[in-house]
Amino acid sequence: MTITIRDEELILAKERAIFLPNEQLLAISDLHLGKAAHFRKAGLQVPSTLAQSDLNRLSNLLSQYQPETLLINGDMFHHDLNTDIDEFERWKEQYSNLKFVLVKGNHDKLHEKQYENLGIEIHEPSYCTPNFCFIHDAVKCTEENLYPISGHIHPGVSVYGKAKQSLKFPCFYFGNDYAVIPAFSAFTGLSLIKPRANEQVYAVTPTKVVKV
Template sequence: MRLKLLQNIFILNHQGALYWEDQNILIIADLHLGKIEHFRKHGSALPNLSNAVDYIHLEQNIAEYSPKQVVFLGDLFHSSLNKSWQIFEQWVKRQPVEFTLIVGNHDIIPTSQFEKLGFQIVNHLDISAFSLTHKPEETGELYNICGHIHPGYRLRGKAKQQLKLSCFYQKPKQMILPAYGSFTGNFYITPDEGDHIYVLSETEVIQVV
């Protein structure tokens, strides 16, 4: 779905990425790499498949949009260093793009580890009329693009059916991205008047509010 915000064109991708066409930047929120390894380390019997799916989606999005830069809006990794770091390190070295990490509350891996891979590490990133942050923030005159809350929405049918989907959540001066990671969970939104909800299906983004 193409969306115009402050005269800039953004593409809402059904896998959860936001592509900023005017700046040629791909924006990703809340990937939470290593979360499965973290839980397995503490005794949970979980299959190690979600990270592979996330890397496939990242590869597809980078190939589709050919961005000059990928900006992660925080919580790139779920916890401290584990086996997933080596996979990530090798993946980054193969990518033809620049990377920026806006530090989130789960990003406890030393910044020096990312800087060795060429990452720019910041607490927020202001570009043009937009402010990119991890958590939703009041950013004055700037339009806030953020993540953190893992927005989702419940679609309800007439026969009390219910479908729970991840979504982009747009407020008057803010766009909150869905969690990109496939092992994250959602916080289900009740939108206020004037808000908009764009749910993710398997093949497209659909506005429902």
Template structure:
């Protein structure tokens, strides 16, 4: 894994990882979005043959990041889970026991529709709308920007187009920072991308082959 890159906001230190996650140094928090755990199982229930290893790979990657950064908490900016309960989410509960000392705060996303008791049993604290810490806001939908607090959002699954020679172009997931908000890349492997249109004042870090490239 490439060493994380530092991005400062309002005097706070955020370390960006090419594994689509950032570490907030002052709060000892890993901040991530859009894991969509259980999505592959949801599609298999519908008869679509998605490989079973997709979710396990995401969880192994997250476990590696927890061991690397040693956070005291996870802040998940929505869509931690994808749909109603299935066998894959039983695997999550077993995985949760291995990191019982790490607090998980979930800002509810549009796909987080499990029963409240399920979240409680799984050790996940659910915040219905916004989470405020210091002078930052964490919310799922990038339409809910709060100008008075620098805002971290997910939901969009941002991607940036990089043009090559001739008419060649490729699209990559990215961290997208403006002067008032950041849109986090989707952590889950089984997710799509939506192209962003950054201005010259914005900071964009493309994630290319396990590396971060500042554009």
């Protein structure tokens, strides 16, 4: 799905990402690497393949769009260093020419040296392009002339069929004041969006992005 915001083209990918052709920038949010390992450490039976599955989806996006910059708009890592993050470090070795940027979110609590060792450039509280302000929680955005794009809430939408049955999907939300992009990680819940007049919602189905 290709849309235009602030006279700039944005591509909404069904893998829950936004590509900005003008900036050669691929943006995702709420990757939550390490979440599965954190739960396993606590004794919960969570599949060990979740992190690899998310990284494989990300590899497909990087292959498709060939961005110069990968922007993670908060909550890249769920907790402390663990086996999932070790896997990320090995995965990242194949992208030596890609710039990794993290806008810190509420779960991003590694030490500055740990981010540096992983080759990740930190921005706090936001990373701005000529038209947009990427920030984990749009409520905190102070860039008045830019359109905020946030994550954090893992937005979702209910889609109703003719027989009044409903399905819930992750979604992209473009409101009057700010946008929210879906959580990239498959290991997250959904917070249902209720758009107001003139606001746009795009559901992420298994096969495509659709306007609802």
